[in-house]
Amino acid sequence: MKDQNKDLPSANRRQFLGTAAQGASWLGLGAILGWMVPRTQAEKPFHITKDPKRSLGKEYTYDLGPLGKTDPQLLGYQQVRRFSASLKTLRCLAFSPDGQLWVGGDRTLANLSSDGQMLKTITAAGTVQGFAFGPDGKIYVGLMDRVAVFSREGMPLAAWPSLGSKSVVTAVAVAQADVFVADAGQRVIHRLDLNGKVIKRLGKKDASRNIPGLVVPSAYLDIAVGTEGLLWTTNPGQHRIEAYTFDGDIEFAWGEFSNEIKGFCGCCNPVHFARLSDGRFVTSEKGLPRIKVYSDRGEFECVVAGPEDFAAHMERTRANPGGLDLAVDKDNSIFVADPVSGNVCVYQPKKSAT
Numbered sequence: 001m002k003d004q005n006k007d008l009p010s011a012n013r014r015q016f017l018g019t020a021a022q023g024a025s026w027l028g029l030g031a032i033l034g035w036m037v038p039r040t041q042a043e044k045p046f047h048i049t050k051d052p053k054r055s056l057g058k059e060y061t062y063d064l065g066p067l068g069k070t071d072p073q074l075l076g077y078q079q080v081r082r083f084s085a086s087l088k089t090l091r092c093l094a095f096s097p098d099g100q101l102w103v104g105g106d107r108t109l110a111n112l113s114s115d116g117q118m119l120k121t122i123t124a125a126g127t128v129q130g131f132a133f134g135p136d137g138k139i140y141v142g143l144m145d146r147v148a149v150f151s152r153e154g155m156p157l158a159a160w161p162s163l164g165s166k167s168v169v170t171a172v173a174v175a176q177a178d179v180f181v182a183d184a185g186q187r188v189i190h191r192l193d194l195n196g197k198v199i200k201r202l203g204k205k206d207a208s209r210n211i212p213g214l215v216v217p218s219a220y221l222d223i224a225v226g227t228e229g230l231l232w233t234t235n236p237g238q239h240r241i242e243a244y245t246f247d248g249d250i251e252f253a254w255g256e257f258s259n260e261i262k263g264f265c266g267c268c269n270p271v272h273f274a275r276l277s278d279g280r281f282v283t284s285e286k287g288l289p290r291i292k293v294y295s296d297r298g299e300f301e302c303v304v305a306g307p308e309d310f311a312a313h314m315e316r317t318r319a320n321p322g323g324l325d326l327a328v329d330k331d332n333s334i335f336v337a338d339p340v341s342g343n344v345c346v347y348q349p350k351k352s353a354t
Contacts, residue, residue, distance in 0.1 A: 068288070070306030074261060076293065077304040077334065077347040083116030085337070085344050092130045092171075092325045093337045093344065096152070099330050102139075103337065103344065104128035109141060109150070116344065122154040130171040130182070136194070140179050142169040147181060147196065160196030173223045173231065178246060180231055182221040187214045189223055189233060191246060202248040203233065211250050212238070220271035220286070220323050227279070236268035241281065241298070254298025261292070262300035271323035276332050284324040284336070289313040291324060291336065291347075304334055304347050312340045 085093075087105040094102055100119075101112045109128055111120040126143035133139055138157060139150045145167035149158040163169070168185030178199070181190040189202040205213030214221065215237025223233045230243040230251055240255035255270075256263045264270055270283040279296035282304065289310035293301045307313070310324070325337040336345040 068307045070290070070303055070308060071261070074303045075306070076302030076349060078350050079305065079309065080333075080346050080348050082343045082345045083112075084342055085112065085116065086110070086118055087342060089127075090337050090339050090342050090344075091128060093327045093335060094131060094133065095327055095329055095335075096133050097135075101327075101329075101335065101344075102131070104131050104141070105339075109139065112344070120154065122150055124148055124150075125159070129169045132172040132174045132179075134174040134179070134194070135176055140172050140174055142172040142181060144169060145185075147172065147179065147192070149196075158196065160192070163190055163198075168219050170219060170221045171223045173225045175225045175231075175246070180223055180225065182223045182233065184216045184219045184221040187216045187221075189214075189221075189231065189244075200246075200248055202231065202244050203235075209249065211248075215268075217268045220268060222270075222272045222325075224273065224275060226275065232273070232275075234270055234273060236271055239264040239269060241270065241273060241283070254294075261303065272325050274326040274328045274334070276328055277330075282326050282328065282334055284326055286313075286323045289324060291326070291334070305336070305345070309345070310338065310340070 085103045085105070087103060087108060087110065089105045090103060091105040092103070096102060103110050103112055105128055107124050107127060109122040109124060109131060110118050113119055124141055124143060125148060128141055129144060130142040131139055137152055139152065141148045141150060145162045145164065146169070147160045148156065149160070150156055163181065163183060164186055166185045167183050169181055170184045171182040173180045177194060179192045179194065181192065183190055188204055190198055191200040191202060192198050203211070203214040205211060214233070214235050217237050220236055221234060223231060226232050226243065231246060232241060232243050235242050239257040240253050242253040243251045245251060257265065259265050264285060266285065266287040269285040269287070271286050272284045274282045276282065280301070281294040281296070281298070282291065283294065284291045288307055290306050291304040293304060295301055327335045329335065334347040336347065338345055
C-alpha cells in the first residue's frame with residue numbers, strides 16, 4: 001500500500017477531512033435507530049433508550065424509502081455464496097494467517113470450512129466480542145471487559161485483567177509487539193503489550209494534540225493495524241475513519257456525514273471496516289445496512305451490497321440487530337457476518353466491474 005501521508009503538507013497531516021453532522025437529519029435517523037445520544041456526551045457512558053412511547057414530531061420523521069434502493073450502476077460486487085455460521089449469535093469473523101475462516105459469537109470461536117462446516121471450536125469464558133491472530137500464532141479474544149489468549153489448538157494461555165467496569169470491548173487488533181483493544185464503553189483504544197499490560201490509551205480528546213476524541217454513541221468501534229504502521233479506527237459518531245500512530249498522534253482521517261451514497265448517514269456510521277490487499281477500505285453501516293468500497297484515501301468507489309441484501313435488518317431497525325462485521329480473504333473476496341440471519345455472505349467483484 002502506498003504511503004497515504006507523504007503528499008500531505010506537515011501542517012495539515014493532523015487536520016481532519018470531513019465534517020461532523022448535526023441538525024434535524026441526524027436527529028431524525030438517530031430516533032429511527034433508537035439512539036438519542038448528543039455528540040457533546042462523548043465522554044459519558046452510552047446507554048440505550050428503549051421507550052416505545054417516546055417519539056419525535058413528524059417534522060423529524062426520516063423517510064428511509066428512497067435510501068433503501070441501490071442504483072444498479074453503483075453495484076461493483078455480487079454475492080457468490082452464503083452459509084450458516086452455526087452460532088446462536090454471530091458477532092465477528094476474521095481470517096487466520098494461513099487463510100482459515102474463523103467466526104465468533106456466544107462463548108464460541110469456531111474455525112469454518114469454505115462451506116460452513118465447523119472444523120474446530122474454542123470455548124471462551126464470556127461472549128466473544130472480537131478477536132485477532134497474532135504473529136506469535138496466538139489468538140487474542142476480546143470478551144466484554146478483557147482479553148483472553150488461546151493457542152491455535154484452543155488451549156487457554158492467559159486471562160488478562162479487566163480494562164475497567166465501564167468497558168465494552170468491541171474489537172481486537174494485533175501488531176508485532178502490541179495488542180490493541182477497542183473499548184466502546186470508555187471510548188478509547190487500549191494499547192497493551194503481549195503480556196496484557198496497558199501501555200497507552202488512544203483516541204481520548206486532547207485539544208493540545210488536535211485530537212477531538214472518539215464519539216461512540218452505541219456499542220460499535222472497530223480497529224485494524226495497517227501495513228503502513230498505523231492503527232486505523234472508526235469514529236462512528238463523527239462519520240469518519242481515522243489513523244493513529246501507536247503513540248496516539250492522529251495522522252489521517254476521511255469520511256463525511258451525508259445522505260448520499262458516498263457518505264455515512266445515521267447517528268453513528270461506519271460501524272465496521274476491513275482492508276483490501278491494495279489498501280482500499282470496505283465499510284459497513286447499520287440502521288441502513290449497506291457495504292461499500294472506498295479508495296485508500298477515502299474516495300467512494302462502489303457499493304458491495306445495499307439494503308436489499310439485508311431486508312431483515314430494515315424490518316428490525318428499532319431492535320438494533322447489530323452491525324455487519326467484515327473480513328477479506330487472500331483473493332480479496334469480502335466476507336460479511338450477518339447477525340440477523342446468522343449467515344456468512346461472500347461477495348466478489350462483478351466480472352464487468354473494474
